[in-house]
Amino acid sequence: MSAPDPAVIDLLGLVAYGELLAFDRLAADARLAPDLRRRAALGEMAAAEIAHYRWIADRITALGAAPDEAMAPYVEALEAYHDSTEPKDWLAAVTKAYVGDAITDDFLRQIADGLAEPDRQLILDVLHDSRYAEFAAAEIRAAIAADPRVADRLSMWARRLVGEALSQAGRVAAADRGALTALIARRVDVPALFQRLTDAHTARMTAAGLNN
Amino acid sequence: MSAPDPAVIDLLGLVAYGELLAFDRLAADARLAPDLRRRAALGEMAAAEIAHYRWIADRITALGAAPDEAMAPYVEALEAYHDSTEPKDWLAAVTKAYVGDAITDDFLRQIADGLAEPDRQLILDVLHDSRYAEFAAAEIRAAIAADPRVADRLSMWARRLVGEALSQAGRVAAADRGALTALIARRVDVPALFQRLTDAHTARMTAAGLNN
Numbered sequence: 066m067s068a069p070d071p072a073v074i075d076l077l078g079l080v081a082y083g084e085l086l087a088f089d090r091l092a093a094d095a096r097l098a099p100d101l102r103r104r105a106a107l108g109e110m111a112a113a114e115i116a117h118y119r120w121i122a123d124r125i126t127a128l129g130a131a132p133d134e135a136m137a138p139y140v141e142a143l144e145a146y147h148d149s150t151e152p153k154d155w156l157a158a159v160t161k162a163y164v165g166d167a168i169t170d171d172f173l174r175q176i177a178d179g180l181a182e183p184d185r186q187l188i189l190d191v192l193h194d195s196r197y198a199e200f201a202a203a204e205i206r207a208a209i210a211a212d213p214r215v216a217d218r219l220s221m222w223a224r225r226l227v228g229e230a231l232s233q234a235g236r237v238a239a240a241d242r243g244a245l246t247a248l249i250a251r252r253v254d255v256p257a258l259f260q261r262l263t264d265a266h267t268a269r270m271t272a273a274g275l276n277n
Numbered sequence: 278m279s280a281p282d283p284a285v286i287d288l289l290g291l292v293a294y295g296e297l298l299a300f301d302r303l304a305a306d307a308r309l310a311p312d313l314r315r316r317a318a319l320g321e322m323a324a325a326e327i328a329h330y331r332w333i334a335d336r337i338t339a340l341g342a343a344p345d346e347a348m349a350p351y352v353e354a355l356e357a358y359h360d361s362t363e364p365k366d367w368l369a370a371v372t373k374a375y376v377g378d379a380i381t382d383d384f385l386r387q388i389a390d391g392l393a394e395p396d397r398q399l400i401l402d403v404l405h406d407s408r409y410a411e412f413a414a415a416e417i418r419a420a421i422a423a424d425p426r427v428a429d430r431l432s433m434w435a436r437r438l439v440g441e442a443l444s445q446a447g448r449v450a451a452a453d454r455g456a457l458t459a460l461i462a463r464r465v466d467v468p469a470l471f472q473r474l475t476d477a478h479t480a481r482m483t484a485a486g487l488n489n
Binding site: 082085088089092093095096100101102104105108109111112115116118119122132133136 | 294304
């Protein structure tokens with residue numbers, strides 16, 4: 066076996082810690098649910114994250130690296146994102162999951178294209194199940210139908226989430242040991258990536274009844 | 278289809294809420310982990326609980342009842358247990374999972390025997406995977422090996438957990454609408470059940486290096 070690309074270990078470390086933290090925060094946000102059915106729904110979204118964490122961590126181990134060490138450079142930047150976007154109520158939590166999952170998936174889909182197998186398929190396998198986005202969009206639409214003023218509040222919140230995600234991306238790049246940033250710059254047209262992420266985000270906002 | 282036994286709906290409601298709350302508390306306790314590997318391990322135990330919740334909730338729905346309503350009578354009693362046994366550190370969290378999972382499983386195994394299919398098999402399917410108990414027991418043994426005084430502290434904590442679980446069982450019986458308590462009394466020799474639970478608990482304490 067040839068020595069694994071350090072950039073791939075870094076990427077897997079970033080994704081693994083993203084999953085672990087998403088589990089943690091979604092599980093906590095589930096307590097904001099107005100009833101047990103919705104609480105369980107967010108809990109199940111959290112459970113999917115930890116299952117994906119396991120796949121990624123096992124792959125890091127198989128590549129001869131330690132998951133804890135691969136994740137370490139990204140702990141601070143990812144925690145800063147979640148600390149600065151702690152939802153105060155159920156709709157904010159659902160909107161955060163809706164916006165955050167989708168941007169993460171858009172980013173990972175772009176990155177996966179540049180990877181060799183089995184890592185390309187692994188990254189595609191940890192994309193979020195579309196039924197979670199459908200659940201979240203339905204919650205947001207129902208809340209807007211009940212009270213149209215909700216749309217403004219959640220639209221503003223979604224813009225803030227995107228802003229925080231972008232500055233988080235900057236922090237991740239700063240925290241990176243260089244290999245991952247180089248891999249992304251080499252394989253992805255970064256301005257075009259941002260344009261695609263933005264366009265897809267706008268379309269999703271509209272689908273949930275929010276304005277951009 | 279004959280009308281479902283209301284006691285079975287009650288039992289499934291009790292188990293479902295137990296799973297949902299176990300998910301919530303294990304996910305929160307995972308933050309006490311000393312490293313990311315252990316944090317993920319507790320997160321995976323939490324994820325198993327929410328998966329089991331889904332199976333039980335789907336069965337309640339299939340029986341023509343609403344999961345939220347079936348769970349409602351047990352919310353207060355189960356939350357009281359967790360509120361009174363909130364772990365203060367990682368070893369307390371692991372010991373709580375070890376003791377609580379095992380007593381729950383012992384109880385469910387006894388109850389399952391009296392049920393018709395498919396509910397008997399469903400209850401057996403939500404018993405905890407033994408690798409979680411092995412993980413927890415290994416954590417406890419390693420901590421005792423590093424500092425023998427830990428054994429006294431955790432033994433005392435385990436006794437308190439059992440005490441709280443027993444008084445929780447009393448609260449559950451008081452909260453019950455009658456059918457579940459009658460089902461248990463009809464199908465289970467309660468004093469013998471307590472004796473078996475106690476014996477199994479003693480054996481588990483010894484296996485983890487704790488005294489009873």
